[in-house]
Amino acid sequence: MTTHSATAEALKEILRVTAKDWELKMDSRLISDDDLVQITGKKRCSAQAAWFKKELGVEVTRRSNGHVIMTWATFEALQAKKAGVLPGSAATTRPAIHPIRKAA
Secondary structure, eight states, X not given: OOHHHHHHHHHHHHHHXXXXXXXXXXXXXXXXXXXXXXXXXXXXXXXXXXXXXXXXXXXXXXXXXXXXXXXXXHHHHHHHHHHTOSTTOSOOOOOOOXXXXXXO
């Protein structure tokens, strides 16, 4: 292996590790209070928590002061699940509806 190809391989590995580290940091980034207002349309923390329960069906984690704590990755996964684009997140089939009695 020449010095040039060894250097190129080392650079590729550095780029791969850096990209992976960047993805992990971006996924774990918390949603800011201003972004929560934009997402939910609500200013009060309790109203934001109620919005998440109503719209996405989740009880959110909250700080001791009541502020919602959620990462962007979690929010995006919840949206994808609601939209049915994640594997295994398709809407469940509903049971067949049968009339109790025949119409006159």
